[in-house]
Amino acid sequence: MRITNRMLHDQALGNLALNVEALSRIQEQMATSKRLLRPSDDPTDVRSAVKLSDAKAELEQYKRNIVNAGRAMATAEGAIGSAGEVMQRARELAIQGANGSLSPDDRRLIAQEVEQLTGQLVALAATKAGDQYVFSGFQAATAPYAPPPVGTAVVGAYLGDTGTVVARIGPGVQIRTNVTADVVFGPAFAALAQLHGELVGGGSASPIAITLLDTGHAAIIAARSLVGARQNRLDATAGTLDDGLLAAQRLLSELVDVDLTEAVLDLGSREAVYQAALAVNGRILQMSLIDHLR
Amino acid sequence: MSSAWFGLNTALRGLVASQVMIDIAAHNTANANTPGYSRQRAGLVASDPFSYPAFNRSGLPGQIGTGVSIATITRVRDAFLDLQLRSQVSTEGAWTTRREELAKVEAIFPEPDPSGLGNVMGRFWDAWQDLAADPTSAAARSAVLEGAATLAGRFNHDAAQLATLTEGIDYQVSQDVATINDLSARIAALNTQIQRVRISGDHANDLEDQRDALLDELSAIVPVSLQAETDGTVTVLIGGIDLVSGDRVRQLATAVNPAGNTNPVWSDGGAVALGTARLGTLVSVRDGQLASYRTRLDTLASTIANAINAIHATGFDANGVAGGAFFTYTAGNAAATLAVAAPLAADGRLLAAAGAAGQPGNGSIAGAIADLRQARLFGAGTQTAADAYAGLVGQVGSDTRQAIEMARNQTLVTNHLRKRRESMSGVSLDEEAVDMIRFQHAYQAAARVMSVVDQMLDTLINRTGIVGR
Numbered sequence: 001m002r003i004t005n006r007m008l009h010d011q012a013l014g015n016l017a018l019n020v021e022a023l024s025r026i027q028e029q030m031a032t033s034k035r036l037l038r039p040s041d042d043p044t045d046v047r048s049a050v051k052l053s054d055a056k057a058e059l060e061q062y063k064r065n066i067v068n069a070g071r072a073m074a075t076a077e078g079a080i081g082s083a084g085e086v087m088q089r090a091r092e093l094a095i096q097g098a099n100g101s102l103s104p105d106d107r108r109l110i111a112q113e114v115e116q117l118t119g120q121l122v123a124l125a126a127t128k129a130g131d132q133y134v135f136s137g138f139q140a141a142t143a144p145y146a147p148p149p150v151g152t153a154v155v156g157a158y159l160g161d162t163g164t165v166v167a168r169i170g171p172g173v174q175i176r177t178n179v180t181a182d183v184v185f186g187p188a189f190a191a192l193a194q195l196h197g198e199l200v201g202g203g204s205a206s207p208i209a210i211t212l213l214d215t216g217h218a219a220i221i222a223a224r225s226l227v228g229a230r231q232n233r234l235d236a237t238a239g240t241l242d243d244g245l246l247a248a249q250r251l252l253s254e255l256v257d258v259d260l261t262e263a264v265l266d267l268g269s270r271e272a273v274y275q276a277a278l279a280v281n282g283r284i285l286q287m288s289l290i291d292h293l294r
Numbered sequence: 295m296s297s298a299w300f301g302l303n304t305a306l307r308g309l310v311a312s313q314v315m316i317d318i319a320a321h322n323t324a325n326a327n328t329p330g331y332s333r334q335r336a337g338l339v340a341s342d343p344f345s346y347p348a349f350n351r352s353g354l355p356g357q358i359g360t361g362v363s364i365a366t367i368t369r370v371r372d373a374f375l376d377l378q379l380r381s382q383v384s385t386e387g388a389w390t391t392r393r394e395e396l397a398k399v400e401a402i403f404p405e406p407d408p409s410g411l412g413n414v415m416g417r418f419w420d421a422w423q424d425l426a427a428d429p430t431s432a433a434a435r436s437a438v439l440e441g442a443a444t445l446a447g448r449f450n451h452d453a454a455q456l457a458t459l460t461e462g463i464d465y466q467v468s469q470d471v472a473t474i475n476d477l478s479a480r481i482a483a484l485n486t487q488i489q490r491v492r493i494s495g496d497h498a499n500d501l502e503d504q505r506d507a508l509l510d511e512l513s514a515i516v517p518v519s520l521q522a523e524t525d526g527t528v529t530v531l532i533g534g535i536d537l538v539s540g541d542r543v544r545q546l547a548t549a550v551n552p553a554g555n556t557n558p559v560w561s562d563g564g565a566v567a568l569g570t571a572r573l574g575t576l577v578s579v580r581d582g583q584l585a586s587y588r589t590r591l592d593t594l595a596s597t598i599a600n601a602i603n604a605i606h607a608t609g610f611d612a613n614g615v616a617g618g619a620f621f622t623y624t625a626g627n628a629a630a631t632l633a634v635a636a637p638l639a640a641d642g643r644l645l646a647a648a649g650a651a652g653q654p655g656n657g658s659i660a661g662a663i664a665d666l667r668q669a670r671l672f673g674a675g676t677q678t679a680a681d682a683y684a685g686l687v688g689q690v691g692s693d694t695r696q697a698i699e700m701a702r703n704q705t706l707v708t709n710h711l712r713k714r715r716e717s718m719s720g721v722s723l724d725e726e727a728v729d730m731i732r733f734q735h736a737y738q739a740a741a742r743v744m745s746v747v748d749q750m751l752d753t754l755i756n757r758t759g760i761v762g763r
Contacts, residue, residue, distance in 0.1 A: 001717050002717045002718070002722065003717065003722070004326075004717065004720035004721060004722040004723075005326060005720075005721070005722060005723050005724075006326065006327065006716055006720050006721070007713060007716050007717065007720060010712075010713075010716070014709070034406075036406055037407075038400050038401070038404065038405075038691075038694075039400050039403055039405055039687050039688070039690050039691025039694060039695075040396075040397075040400055040690075040691045040692075040694035040695040040698060041691075042691075042695075043688050043689075043691030043692035043694075043695050044688065044692075046405055046406055046687060046688065046691050047684045047685070047687060047688030047691070048684075049405070049406040050405050050406060050410075050412045050680070050683065050684035050687050050688075051680055051681060051684045053406060053408075053412065053413065053416075054412055054413075054415070054416050054680040054684075055680075057413070057416040057417070057420065058416070058419070058667060060420075061419070061420045061423050064420075064423075064424070065423055065427055068424075068427050068428070069427070130428060130430075130431065131428075131430050131431060132428065132430050132655055133655075136655065137653075137655065138648070138650070138653030138654070138655040138656035139653065139654065139655060140429070140430045140654050140655025141430060141654045141655070161653065163653055163655060163656055165655060165657075166658075166661065167427060168423060168426065168661060168664065168665070171668055172665075172668065174661075255406075256406050288723060288724070288727075289723070289724040289727045289728070290723065290727055293727060
């Protein structure tokens with residue numbers, strides 16, 4: 001083939017440009033530590049990366065939902081636990097009040113404490129997580145019970161509703177996070193009102209009151225184990241989510257992140273090629289017959 | 295017998311020929327880097343020989359040479375290579391244009407970077423989940439509205455960018471039409487000049503080079519076919535219609551199509567066969583890819599908006615009033631006009647998160663909207679919003695990738711042909727240097743012949759017949 005000077009120059013320029021382009025790509029990848037910087041870098045992988053990062057973001061959100069739900073449940077569990085203690089104290093008082101040797105005044109004193117316990121229980125039912133009353137169902141802005149009038153232990157009607165508050169803890173997976181006060185505290189209030197009513201008149205506590213107290217306590221214990229079981233489920237789901245998140249993170253990193261070792265090696269070889277091209281062009285382009293003619 | 299002065303004339307022809315050859319080498323050397331220049335070569339022929347006049351020629355030598363003359367000065371050029379190259383240049387123009395335009399589209403969808411629409415959409419759904427978990431929280435309400443405004447803003451931005459690209463292509467189309475008109479006017483002018491030179495029997499080498507360079511330039515914009523006429527002019531045809539014929543030019547103009555975009559037309563309003571080159575690609579990228587991306591973006595925006603609006607309307611806001619529209623948009627232009635409904639944007643309490651009136655802790659509607667993230671609203675019930683968006687990004691990516699690869703391959707092909715043309719027509723400085731030496735020596739030798747004849751004549755004229763002087 002007949003080779004002209006311009007062909008040599010064009011070829012030199014073209015090859016240098018290719019080398020510089022490859023170097024700039026490596027520079028870009030190493031500077032950002034990303035293998036994929038635009039959709040055309042690898043359309044299939046970018047497509048997968050877009051979906052995967054959405055899936056990962058979703059898992060993170062479920063994780064956040066679990067943490068939020070866990071916090072609300074822990075608050076509820078704490079309140080229910082305290083309510084259990086209140087009921088134990090109420091039962092002790094009931095046993096005391098059933099003792100026939102007590103004077104009516106003593107019984108009235110006990111009745112006062114029952115009234116206090118009722119107040120405590122009303123306060124516990126009005127526990128809030130953030131701004132929300134946790135035991136009011138959907139009536140999150142309303143305390144479930146109004147405190148009883150002074151001198152009585154008769155708590156008014158449940159002011160909340162039976163709303164089922166749920167948390168989304170996985171794709172299509174929901175878990176109920178609330179228990180309502182009418183279920184948890186309702187029987188206890190009935191028992192306390194009965195006990196108070198018996199004692200405040202100076203009479204002794206009846207076995208009916210004690211049975212009612214036991215029923216009320218049982219409702220509280222049942223709610224506590226229900227909440228505990230839900231918490232266990234949350235914890236288990238959180239573990240699964242963590243595994244999923246880790247896997248998604250690893251896959252995403254494999255898709256998107258640059259393999260630094262490979263990039264450094266690539267840089268080395270590209271650099272060597274570029275240097276060689278520069279050296280070769282520097283020598284060849286200078287040669288001319290003109291230099292040798294006198 | 296020939297004249298005594300005969301040899302002088304023969305030597306003179308040698309001198310003149312060598313001088314012309316040196317001039318050609320000088321011209322070639324001077325134009326070694328001129329784009330489109332083809333090296334020129336002189337056709338040297340022995341000039342017409344001279345027969346000895348004689349009564350009986352049988353024993354005598356026949357004819358005697360009279361020296362050299364220059365028959366032609368032509369350019370070294372392969373017309374077939376030009377033809378091949380121009381068709382490849384058209385294809386190269388098509389793919390490089392497609393690559394450039396799609397690279398601009400790609401920048402609108404900077405995936406997998408977190409600044410892209412994908413991530414914005416994800417954060418929007420997240421905000422709904424947070425609201426579902428805590429519907430009484432004013433902060434969660436404003437987070438949803440903020441996420442929605444950001445999402446709508448991102449859709450608006452992407453649609454506006456696509457619209458800007460469309461306008462940019464319209465501008466380039468009108469620029470290209472102007473360039474074609476300019477090139478064809480210059481080709482017609484060269485046709486006239488070349489025709490004049492041809493009439494006098496010469497080759498218009500340099501003018502033809504200029505015309506070929508213009509034809510190369512034209513081919514990158516629109517594929518042309520050429521007819522070489524006997525008078526040295528070329529007829530340039532686009533889709534069988536003559537753009538340039540002799541010194542006449544048929545102008546191109548632009549027309550606005552029903553979609554409001556600029557298209558090239560003949561000056562009489564007829565459609566131009568744009569074929570596969572730069573101009574045709576501009577139009578096809580604009581009406582094909584850009585329009586389809588725009589439609590997909592619109593579908594994404596309107597489908598999400600409709601699905602959310604449908605659920606939102608069944609809910610109740612913090613005041614216990616039934617929910618209105620969440621998003622608003624103009625049909626047919628959804629991505630560009632998507633916005634959070636005005637009353638909502640001003641008051642987060644109007645967000646209908648609850649499934650029933652008077653239940654501030656009820657986040658079931660917010661939850662149902664958050665669940666739309668998983669809903670297969672697209673692709674006839676096969677794709678979620680994220681899938682549909684990933685599909686769009688994948689499409690942009692693979693279209694761009696294809697254009698990048700095709701442009702690279704096509705550039706290799708045209709470079710190869712350019713190299714072959716340069717190999718044939720390009721100036722080699724070494725070659726010209728050798729020619730210069732060759733003809734310098736030829737010139738010196740011819741001058742020496744002249745001296746010899748001169749000395750012979752000197753002997754004859756000045757030193758003969760002077761015996762006994």
